[in-house]
Every structure is written in structure tokens, then in C-alpha cells.
Amino acid sequence: MSAANDPYDPTEVAALAPESLDGAIEAARVEFEAAADLDALAAVRPAHVGDRSPVRLAKREISAFPPWTRPYAGKRVNVAIAAVAAAYDQRAVALTDERDARMLAGERVDVTLPADRRPAGARHPIPAMQDRMADIFLAMGYDIAEGPEIETAWHNFDALNTGPDHPSRSLADTFYVEPAGSGVVLRAQTSPVQIRAMLERTPPIYVVCPGRVFRPDEPDATHTPVFHQIEGLAIDAGLSMAHLRGTLEHFARLLFGTDTRLRWRPHFFPFTEPSAEPDILCFVCHGESVGNPDRPCRTCKSEGWIEWGGCGMVNPRVLRTCGIDPTVYSGFAFGMGIDRSVMFRNGLADMHDLVEGDVRFSAAFTGQA
């Protein structure tokens, strides 16, 4: 207390003189501004903000005032305390920003350094393409059906209306399991899965069967003894070739682009009748490379159309073998090469790349899944 309590004139208390409070604020501002860094600021802080700072001391004097004058005095002191605190905070923020900027600049790194700390993996393009094709049919409501890769000749041939002397049964066209007469083959097509699907399910049946198939072809640029197909089968009342066409066009457009055009030629397969082979109008040259040696197209080999697979209406004999009444149900089936689809979709010239397991090859397909 600087003076007696009573009687008392507030204007007589020196610490509360307007010039004293203004001076204290100004002095604080000057010292805060003069602080070069946060440490210097911290050093001058107690003198202006601490308990013994002029503004705090002034606040203590208030109790000496007559009660009716205290709110007025208190307000003036609080304004002064706030002003000092604001000056401090302002300077503290500025100095903190400066310090952070300095520190962060010092922590700068070369962000272009390689960041491949973990080796990169990749999926193979064939299973990736297989999943992509299956997804298209899953979205339409199809299920994915599966069957064994080593299969009975009954499923691979007999049930598919392939006669006992059909050339595809020869040792040159199908792998057989020992001993002679085992009746067991490496499936030469995914079509036996059709038979399994029809034996295991009841119509309506809508399935696709992607998988690995085998034929004893010496590997070359366009052949490999092990390759992959996706088979489709739909059995329902009232299905026609129009539905087959609609389905394949939808499939082709989702896979190769919305402007994909399909043509189909009559063909022959024992398990479908009528049968057809769908061709895709080359989506690279759109047929313009035909007879145009100046603009050759390696995707369609300048033939304009790309052979894509086989299809047709399921032969009623096949339906009967699977216990399905062909007078009630009809159906269509189709099969496409997955490896071939990868090849022409990606412009690959040589099948060897698909089977050699060179990690650089698979890695190139990352992001296409």
C-alpha cells in the first residue's frame, strides 16, 4: 500500500496516474520489441507481465480506494494489463514464427531422393486380366464357376458332344494322363466347367469360368502349351443368339472401349449349334490398315479384325447330357483367350513374355488392374 486508506483521492495515487499506466505499457512495448529472440523476450517478460510489474503493482492499489471508485480504477488497470499482454503475445508470435522458419529452413531435405525403401511387387497381367473380365460378368449378375484342371475326358469331350474319333482328342491336340486308357486329360478348354456348372446347378444358370487350359503346342510367338480362357454359360428360358450378341458386345465395350465393334462369323464347334466366332474391329487402326501398307497395324496384323474366341447356342445334346430339357431351356456359351486378350490389348508381339516370369514384365502392368 502506498498510502492510507481513508480519506483518499484516487487521482493522488501515483501508480494509477494515467501517465504512469501509459508509460508502463510503452516501456513494455519497447522492451518486447527490442528482444531479439524468444530467450530475450522471456528474460524481459517478468518485468512487464510478472507479479511485480508496474501494471500488476498498480492493480494492488485498487483495494485502497473507496468502494464506489474501484470499478473505474479496476477497468483502467485491466485495460493496461491487457495491453501489455497483447504486446507480449504479438512479439512472442512474431519471434516464434521467425524461429520456426529458421529451424524448418535448416531441416530442408532433397525430396527428390529415391524413396523406394521397400521393393515393389506386382501382379501378373494374366490373372489381373482374368479378374477384370470376371468383374464385368459379376456386375451383370453372373457367378464364377470353377472346375479341375486335370479333368476327365468325359467332361472335356464326351459331354461336350465331341465324338470318340474327333481329331481334338488326338495326342497331338490334348495332353493325356498315364496310363493309356486312363480317361483323364489336362483340360484343353474351359468348356468342361460348363458341364460341371450345369450338373451342379439348376436353371437359370449364368456363370463365367476363367482358368488355365493346356494343349501340346510347342511354344512360339503366338502359341504356348499352357494358356488361359474365360468361358461363359447362360441357360434360361427363351435365351437366343440375340442375347449372346448383346452380352458379348457389352463385354467387349467394357474391356476394349465404348466404340468397340463386333462382327460374328458362322463357325463350327461340337458343343454349340448354331456356332459363331466373334471378331473385334481393331481398336487401334479401326480397320484402316487393311490394304494400306503405309500404315501397318501390329495389333491386328493389318487384318482389320481380331479373332476373339468362339461362341454359340448350347447344343441340345449337351443340355440333355446335363439333364436340362432343351424344349424348356436354351442357352448360349462363349470362350475367349485371356492371354490373347492381354496380347492384343497391350500390343504384345511375343507370348514368351507372358510365361517366362521376367519380373520386369509383370512390373510394367502395375496400375492396369
Next chain:
Amino acid sequence: MRVVMSWLRDYVDLPPAMTAEQLGAAFTRLGFEVEQIESPGADVTGPVVIGRVLDIEELTGFNKPIRSCRVEVGQAAPRGIVCGATNLAVGDLVVVSLPGAVLPGGFAIAARPTYGHLSDGMICSPRELGLGEDHAGIMVLPGSPTPGEDAIEVLHLRDEVIDLDVTPDRGYAESMRGIAREASHALDLPAHDPADLTVLAADDAGWPARIDDATGCDRISLRTVTGLDPAMPTPLWMRSRLIHAGMRPISLAVDVTNYVMLEIGQPMHAYDRSRLAGGIGVRRARSGERLTTLEGIDRQLDPDDMVVSDDSGPIGLGGVMGGASTEISAATVDVVLEAAHWDPPSIARAVRRHRLPSEAARRFEHGVDPQVAGPALARAAALLAEHGGATAVTGYTVVGEPPAPQPIRLELDLPGRISGAGYPAEVVIRRLEQVGCTVRVDGAEGADGADGAGDVDRAECDVTPPSWRPDLLAPADLVEEVARLEGYDAIPSILPTVPPGHGRTVVQRRRSRVAVALADSGLVEVVSYPFMSTGSLTTLGFQPADPASRAVRLRNPLANTEPLMRTSLLPGLFTALRRNVGRGLRDVAVFEIGCAYLQRADQPVTPAVPVGKRPTPAQIAALDAALPDQPWHAAAVLAGGRDPRGWWGTGRPADWSDAVAAAQVAAGAMGAQVIPRAAAYGPWHPGRCAQLRVGARVVGHAGELHPRVISAMDLPARTCAMELDLDAIGYADSPADPPAVSAYPPVLLDVALVVAADTSAADVDSALRDGAGELLESSRLFDVYAGDQLGAGRKSLAYTLRLRAPDRTLTAEQATGTRDAAVAEAARRTGAALRT
């Protein structure tokens, strides 16, 4: 089928401006895909003329025969031409390319000095003219062309050939007769049938014939032709058609049979009558019989072979190839022409058995019109008469009667329903009649037309196919004919309304997740061949009792060195690894997901199951039982660095633990946790092999490979691998059971336990967990130490235990109590002591 355009024009009045490309496109729409279009002779230009050899001077002193000829070429002065061929004589008519001519392959002819003479042109061989591969000598022409005439015209050198892919069900289209019919369908033009000929009735003067096995041959027809002048050459137009059609001219009699086969579709064989011993019989071969076929190969016959025989035994492999003993020769005067109808499957088996494909056999296999032998023999006899001076008035034997085509019951609206194009009945009838069918609509005789088209559409009919269409057997076959002729392009495109599906099965989802997880953990997927060598089973160290030793063996492997189907995915991955390393890559981590194939211990044989009706459940089960086990595996192989070297520091080589980690990643993607334990198995290093279990089931192995395997398989040192049987892991699809996640603070405590060096960390870890009980949230081994302080044969395992209660903050006493219980259990089970 090579379709010669000029030949086709004999039967179909093709528009003059029609190109081979346009015609080919029309054939393609009907189901005959164009393989290629050729324009033989288009690359021959300039003066190529007929010449007559005036004289020949032999030039000596060269290491091969060289002759200088004077050749009259229709100009004032003859030309001097040097020639290496020996098959020409004075007076021969030859083909001469004069200077300025260009022959196939851009071969430009110019006057040039050679062998000391000026050669003022070239005398041509057939190959030099683009007429086949014959280059044995120059071409000596038959007939009487005049020197100086344009040889391109005389030889019919220029033509267009459309090579069509004929599917095996359409044997009729392997002749100009069938192709003309298809062209008429495609272009809506009338066609003339080359088999539409007057055929004499069979008579008594023919060579005797007998059929002993009608299942293999239901008709044989023989036509005798006498007085053939063996010196008469094949006319040039016929030669060029044969050549353009892909056949080699041989002699008039042989060429005529081939020509008629190409024209009408009936393969024929010509016998020298003087070499036949008695009547001709048709039968199966007898055990032990042999036959030397035309190309001079002595063959052991099979009792399933159909043969043509005479009193001397077999003289031909029926429908496939004739025998040498009765072959037409340069002295043949009297000929017996044979035209038979053979059973297609018998032919197919014989071709495969004797590896003897032929133009005739292919046609018989795909179906020859059983009624066309008469016209074909008439046509051949007429051609031999016209061009060979023969007489063919009598001598025609016909034995056997092929079955007539059976009518097919057809609902007239079926083609429209199956195609989706809704053809009116009259279109169906017209199209079927166009392909040669006879259509008899039910009640058609009584119909007055007032019933309206709707009734006709619902009507049924009997459709009798023509004799040349043995492929038309069922309504679906007729549907294809109508749809094909109306055009597949006219069929609308409709997406069917598919009922909701089930999405991927749990098996499919998991398999896919395993692949994604392994790829995301830095391994590269490969797809390899599933074949392996016999030796690799031993090399991989599979014991005989191991199911992995029961490999499926192929009868016809691609390579005799790899006759087995893989029982493990590792050999294929080793091959991929070797290839990558061979291409200079060092840090390689590859994986594959696929089937292994394991023969069952007592593999039953496949039962015979008929088709045409649904097999019984027992039959289906028996079929499946004949198949080997085919579990899905996932396997990975790692070599070189696993963590790459970089600016952050040195790299880390792949080791056994990376293989275990890969297995854990794969199993984790399946929702399973694999527990390792030390094992010695197969191709793995016995001290660095983890057997992997899920519960009590062994699901695979992982670790470093055995040095012996690494060396035998030529792999990089310290290569590591894992293989999992995904099916053994299982595809449980129960909902996850998440813990109540506690928000109370954890207590972290470190313990170091000293155990015997051969104690497995997994045992210590499970003891700690069991001893700590529910308060243990996790334990993590953060250090393994072995050193002098511990003494020999000891190691220290340091764990951080994270303890937490679900419902309260643990007190220090509770935490240490839990730790002590954990240590006590580890001490009890593994002899662990707290390290002090």
C-alpha cells in the same frame, strides 16, 4: 479349300467386276473365313513367250551340265539361250522369258554373258513361273502352242485364288461344287451343279467288286476306261487349275482323278487294270497284313484299317492312299476308276494311326456325298476320253446302298426363336430349300392359305437334308443354316435380364486377396508351366511316402524331360528365378498361385459314362474320384537383397525369415495365423526350415533352401522359399470376433529371459501369453542375444509386454503380478530364467 476364281466362274455367273476381296467377304459372312487371297501370275510381267528349241550345243569344261540352245520365239531371228537343265530336247516347246520380263520375286531378265556365251533370255522352270515348287527341270509344254505366243495366256498363269477355311462339319464345301452352291447363296445368283450329269446305269461289264464290311464302306463304284494313250499329257488349263488349287500335276489319269475330286468332291483312285488280280474287295485288314502305299512306305496294317484288296491282298488303304502295286504308270492303257463312300470315323482313325493325311482322307473324314460317285466317275471317264483318247462306254459296277438321309422334325418358328431374329415361316422354308433340303409342312396339302401366317409359323415340318449334307441331323443344325443364310449380322443385340448373382465365393475372394497381399508386400507374380522332370522330385528331397512324390505322369509330355505334373510350385519359380538372374537381375522375389497335382494313393480308373441323359450321382462321383487331388498352392522364392541398399544405408539380404514372413502375409490374407516350428522337410535347409501350422494342420513350409538343392537347381546362394497349401488353410467364413477395445492406459514392461540356445522363441512366446492371461495385450520379442556373459549354449530373449485391463487402470502390483505369472509359466515350460 483353295477357290480358283476362274474355275468358280464356270458354275456361277459372277459379276465381271467382282473382286476376290468382295467374294471373300461374302464367303466369310457365310462361315468360310478367308485365310488369304493370292493373285498367282500377277508378279509376272513383260515378254514371256512360247519358244521351240531348234538346236542344243553341249558346253564342256564346267562342273555341271551347261547347254547353249537356239530357240525360236516367233521373231525374225532365234535367240541364243544358255540353260542348265537336261530335260529338254530339240523340238520341245518351252517357256522363254525375254530380256525385259520380270518373274515372281522381282527377278528381272536381261541379256547377259554367261559361260562364255550371251544368254538372250531364260528358259523357265515351273517354279520360276510361280507354278508350284517343281524346279527339277525346265517346263516342257504339251499340245501345240505356237512359238511367240504369250505364255502367260497359254499357261493360264494369272488367276485369283481365295484360300477358305472350311470347318470340318462342311465336307461338301471342299469342292468347287459346294463352293459354287455357297457362292450362289452369298450373292443370290443361280449356280450350275457340276455333278448334274447323265449317269449310265450299272452294267455287267464292270470290274467285279464286293463289300465285306459295310460299316466301314457302304458303297463302292468302279468304272473301266480302256485304250488310254499313256503319252497324252494333261491339258495346260487343267494343270494350272490343279496348281492354283494346291496340287501337283503328275500324269493325265492321276490329274483327272484329282481334278474331279476338286470339282465334284468325290475322291477317286485309278488302278492299272493290268496289275489287278481279280475282283476288288472292301474289308478290314487282317492281322499281319502289310501294304506299300503310293509314296513307297511299307506299312503294317491294323485290323481296324479299311482296305481295298484283290486276290493278291491289300492294294490300297481305303479312302486314304492307294498301293504301289497297282499304281498307274507311264505304260498304263486300261484303267479302273474307283469311287467309294467310306465311314468317316474309320478314315479318321486310319489317318492318325498311319500319320498319313491326304486330300482324299480329309474329304472322307469331313463327309463326302454318298450319291455323287456316279457323276464323278462319268466326269472322269469323259475327261480321259477327251484328253487321253480313251473309250468309256461300258463297264460300270455299283455295289452297296448308303442309307438315305432321315427327315428332321422342325417347328417352323424354332430358327426365329433360337436366333432371336423371328424369321417368318416362308423365309425358313425358302432357306432350307436353298441349301438343298426337301421341306414338307404338316397339312400343307390341305391348307387353303386362309389360315394366315400365324398358323404357319406355329406349324411343324419334316425337313429332309440333301445327300451332301450329312452334318444336318437335328433341328439346331437347321437353325444354323437359316440364321447363316439370313446373315448373323441381322440378329439383334439384346442384353439378357440376369437374376441377381452371389458375387465371388469365399474361396475366390481369398485367393485373390493372397495374390494382392503378396504383390503389395513386394513380390512379383509369375505364371509358369506346371510341368516338371522326374528327377526334380528327388532333387527337391520329397520322400517316397510324401504325397508330393505322387506326381501325375503325362502320356504325351511336350518335352520328354518333363513328363510330370508339378506337385509343388517351386520348380516353376526356380526356373523364373534362374531366368531373372540370368538376365542380370540380382534381387528377385517372385510368387505364384496355382494348382499342384497329387495322384491319389489308389487312383481309381474313369468309368464309362454314356451321354444323352444326365449321369447318376454315383456316376458323377465315380468320374470325380478318377481325378487326382488338385489343391491350390501359393509359393514364393526370394534371392539377393530384400531391403534395397540406398542413401538410407546398406540393404539387407533376403533370409529364411522373409520366406516365413511371405507365408504369414499369404495366410494373413486368408484370415489365418500360421505358427512356425522347426522341421526338416523337402528342399529346405534342415536347420532353417519352418513347418507352418494352422491349429493342428500342417499347411506348408518356409525357410532357406538346402545348399544341395540350391546347387542342383543352379540358384543363387542362400535362396529362400515358402509354399502353402491354401486349401489346407481353409476358407472359414465366420464373422470376425473383435475384442472390446480398452481405453485405459497400458503398462509396458520389458523382460529378458535366458533359455537354452535350442529353445524355440515361439514356445517361449506362447508360454508368456498363457502365463500372463487376459491382461496381456501383446508381447513383442525385440532382442535376441547370445554371449559370454550368458555362458555357452544359452541365449537371452527380450520381450516387451504390453498389459492392459478392459475396465480399469492397472496398478503397479497387478502389472508386476501378471509379468511374474508370465515368467513363471515360461520358466515352467522352457526352463527360462529372468536375466539379471
